[in-house]
Amino acid sequence: xxxxxxxxxxxxxxxxxxxxxxxxxxxxxxxxxxxxxxxxxxxxxxxxxxxxxxxxxxxxxxxxxxxxxxxxxxxxxxxxxxxxxxxxxxxxxxxxxxxxxxxxxxxxxxxxxxxxxxxxxxxxxxxxxxxxxxxxxxxxxxxxxxxxxxxxxxxxxxxxxxxxxxxxxxxxxxxxxxxxxxxxxxxxxxxxxxxxxxxxxxxxxxxxxxxxxxxxxxxxxxxxxxxxxxxxxxxxxxxxxxxxxxxxxxxxxxxxxxxxxxxxxxxxxxxxxxxxxxxxxxxxxxxxxxxxxxxxxxxxxxxxxxxxxxxxxxxxxxxxxxxxxxxxxxxxxxxxxxxxxxxxxxxxxxxxxxxxxxxxx
Amino acid sequence: xxxxxxxxxxxxxxxxxxxxxxxxxxxxxxxxxxxxxxxxxxxxxxxxxxxxxxxxxxxxxxxxxxxxxxxxxxxxxxxxxxxxxxxxxxxxxxxxxxxxxxxxxxxxxxxxxxxxxxxxxxxxxxxxxxxxxxxxxxxxxxxxxxxxxxxxxxxxxxxxxxxxxxxxxxxxxxxx
Numbered sequence: 001x002x003x004x005x006x007x008x009x010x011x012x013x014x015x016x017x018x019x020x021x022x023x024x025x026x027x028x029x030x031x032x033x034x035x036x037x038x039x040x041x042x043x044x045x046x047x048x049x050x051x052x053x054x055x056x057x058x059x060x061x062x063x064x065x066x067x068x069x070x071x072x073x074x075x076x077x078x079x080x081x082x083x084x085x086x087x088x089x090x091x092x093x094x095x096x097x098x099x100x101x102x103x104x105x106x107x108x109x110x111x112x113x114x115x116x117x118x119x120x121x122x123x124x125x126x127x128x129x130x131x132x133x134x135x136x137x138x139x140x141x142x143x144x145x146x147x148x149x150x151x152x153x154x155x156x157x158x159x160x161x162x163x164x165x166x167x168x169x170x171x172x173x174x175x176x177x178x179x180x181x182x183x184x185x186x187x188x189x190x191x192x193x194x195x196x197x198x199x200x201x202x203x204x205x206x207x208x209x210x211x212x213x214x215x216x217x218x219x220x221x222x223x224x225x226x227x228x229x230x231x232x233x234x235x236x237x238x239x240x241x242x243x244x245x246x247x248x249x250x251x252x253x254x255x256x257x258x259x260x261x262x263x264x265x266x267x268x269x270x271x272x273x274x275x276x277x278x279x280x281x282x283x284x285x286x287x288x289x290x291x292x293x294x295x296x297x298x299x300x301x302x303x304x305x306x307x308x309x310x311x312x313x314x315x316x317x318x319x320x321x322x323x324x325x326x327x328x329x330x331x332x333x334x335x336x337x338x339x340x341x342x343x344x345x346x347x348x349x350x351x352x353x354x355x356x357x358x359x360x361x
Numbered sequence: 362x363x364x365x366x367x368x369x370x371x372x373x374x375x376x377x378x379x380x381x382x383x384x385x386x387x388x389x390x391x392x393x394x395x396x397x398x399x400x401x402x403x404x405x406x407x408x409x410x411x412x413x414x415x416x417x418x419x420x421x422x423x424x425x426x427x428x429x430x431x432x433x434x435x436x437x438x439x440x441x442x443x444x445x446x447x448x449x450x451x452x453x454x455x456x457x458x459x460x461x462x463x464x465x466x467x468x469x470x471x472x473x474x475x476x477x478x479x480x481x482x483x484x485x486x487x488x489x490x491x492x493x494x495x496x497x498x499x500x501x502x503x504x505x506x507x508x509x510x511x512x513x514x515x516x517x518x519x520x521x522x523x524x525x526x527x528x529x530x531x532x533x534x535x536x537x
Contacts, residue, residue: 011429012377013408019378019426040425041380044459052459064455067384067480111387130394137391148384148480357383 004032007342011040018356022349026342034337036330042360049320055081055290055311058320060151065322066358067148068111071097071104072300074153076307077320079234080296081155084309085288092280093157098235099273100144100152102266106177107136108301109217109259112353113188116256119346120197125187132180139173142166157283167274174274178267185260198253202336202348205250212332215325216303217258218352222250228299240272241265252351289313300325302353324358368414368440369498371403374490375413375437379430380462381420384480385447389417392490397483399490410436415493418472421449421456422463428528431507434470435524440500442493445472446486448479455479471505 010021019040025033045065049058062077063070075097082089114129137147144150144160152158162170188194204214209222219226227244229237245261247254290311298305303325310319329352336348378386392399393406407413410433422430434443445466448454453464466472473496476489504514510527 011426012410012433018383019380040429041378041420041423042425042461043380043421043423043456044461045456048456048459061455064382064384064449064479067382067387070382070384111390127395130391131396134391134394134396146480147482148388149382355383357378357381 003027009345011037018354020349020354020356022337022345024337024342024345029341029343031337031340031342031345034334036334038327038330038356038359040360041357045361046320046322050317052316054315055317056155056286058317059154062320062322063149063151065361066324066355068108068355069104069300069302069305069358070149071101071152072298072305073322074151075101075234076296076298076305076322077309078153078155079298080294080307080309081290082286083296084290084292084294084311085286087156087284087286089157090281090284091278093282094235095240095273095277096158096162096282097153098237098240099162099270100140100150100158101235102269102273103136103140103143104150105301106181106263106266107133107140108353109263110136110184112301112350113184113256113259115350115353116198116252116347117194119350120194122194125191125194128187129184132177132184135173135177135180139170139177142169154283156286157281159283161282162277167277171274174267174270178264181260181263181267185257185264188256188260195253198251198256198347198351200249200251201253201344202340202351203249203251204332204336208332208335209250212335213328214303214332215328216299216301216353217262218250218255218329218332219303220244220246221254221258223248226304228297228304232297234296234298237269240269240276242269252347255351289315290317302326302355302358303328322361324355324361326352326355326359329354330359365498369494371405372414372494372497373405373407373412374415374417375408375410375433376406376417376419377426377430377433379418379420379426379450379466380423380456381447381449382480385419385450388480388483388486389419389446392483392486397487399487402490402494404490411438413437414441414497415490416441416443417446418443418450418466419446421453421459422466422469424461424463427463427469428531430466430469431527431531432524435520435527439502439504440497442473442497442500443470444474444476444489444493446476446489447481448477451475451477470507 007024011019021037023035110133118126293310295308306323308321
């Protein structure tokens with residue numbers, strides 16, 4: 001055996017868009033030990049939510065926890081406050097939230113898939129994926145007014161209505177997107193070189209996933225039936241044709257395939273929402289101050305997102321606690337790396353779709 | 362040989378996230394993708410500070426990221442341009458005065474171009490990059506130091522020493 005070599009990976013690295021740091025101890029090509037450091041982007045949002053901002057402002061602050069799943073964070077917080085204060089949200093607002101959250105899921109999944117292709121050295125596919133991702137970004141911009149930070153959901157409803165002109169354009173774009181997503185799924189499923197590169201690499205076993213509490217698409221790629229959309233009733237998912245995607249295998253290939261299939265399911269849901277959008281108000285006025293405690297689970301694009309709030313009849317909440325999906329997925333990553341070839345590390349990290357600004361907050 | 366006129370043709374960018382919400386980062390990625398395509402200006406994203414000309418910084422600079430940011434800045438060769446992308450890189454944005462942030466990139470390193478927006482739109486980022494190219498053309502080989510740095514520099518500069526003295530000063534005047 002060779003000598004041990006220390007290989008730092010991050011916080012700034014060519015193959016890594018996120019400020020996370022791994023320190024690998026390698027023997028020849030094999031990794032024997034790894035340390036993870038996730039704290040580079042800690043900003044202190046939880047503390048600020050409980051000291052600086054009023055409870056109606058916090059929804060816009062927690063959206064800035066993460067730009068990729070900003071609607072999920074707002075949704076988590078807003079749902080928690082609504083349940084605490086007993087607000088009845090109009091049906092139309094719930095459907096519009098669902099629409100934006102599914103479109104957000106599509107763009108986040110496409111980003112993750114494109115990135116995995118890029119670190120596998122397939123830059124052409126990365127570019128194609130990103131080209132089709134722009135369609136979703138345009139749809140989100142039409143619907144919410146901004147490309148990334150939507151600030152769409154607010155306490156008591158949503159901030160912007162869907163007009164019939166916009167709906168027409170959305171339908172046109174959704175049709176194109178459906179074709180493109182189908183094509184992308186075929187490529188990610190059947191491409192010869194991607195199969196060689198990804199099948200069986202970085203495979204999580206079912207026992208490991210159960211023990212390490214994996215969430216989101218990586219868990220569903222192993223065969224665990226875990227999805228908050230089916231388990232926790234926060235939006236009417238069952239009414240719009242939600243199906244859980246579960247595969248066996250658990251390697252990089254299956255993780256990306258789960259994402260591709262979920263995109264197709266999300267597009268189907270978007271069609272159903274546009275077809276059956278109920279009429280009515282989009283917002284109800286909210287009076288009073290939050291008192292008591294409440295927790296909410298949300299399925300963010302990366303997995304289960306947990307929100308806990310506590311208020312005591314004051315404008316400023318006592319506590320806001322956020323538990324994010326990437327944090328739950330880091331232990332299994334660490335376990336996975338030991339015994340793996342160093343060359344497979346970037347693709348494995350990216351295929352878990354880590355979001356460090358969520359993790360560190 | 363004079364390389365000045367060629368410098369503008371192929372600037373490489375280095376992107377560092379100092380605590381942003383990833384919103385601006387994915388917009389920078391969108392800039393590199395086919396719809397916006399900054400490669401038509403010769404711009405490529407390379408993660409290596411020693412080969413880069415433009416430093417794109419997103420985020421309000423957290424206390425742990427500032428030392429890394431300073432290191433990256435000193436590792437880049439002159440002439441270089443710093444572009445602060447997004448509201449929080451410009452001034453701290455929504456994170457201003459939170460306990461772990463420095464309220465903007467210009468508190469740590471000199472900034473040439475500010476790109477506003479939360480998140481900054483790709484069009485705005487491209488506009489900022491074009492402005493950065495103009496500045497890159499006019500800049501010379503002089504070393505630019507952060508405004509708080511009092512070290513006197515005489516050529517030839519020993520960068521490792523300079524970085525160390527800067528870091529000492531940084532930690533000396535503000536204990537973390």
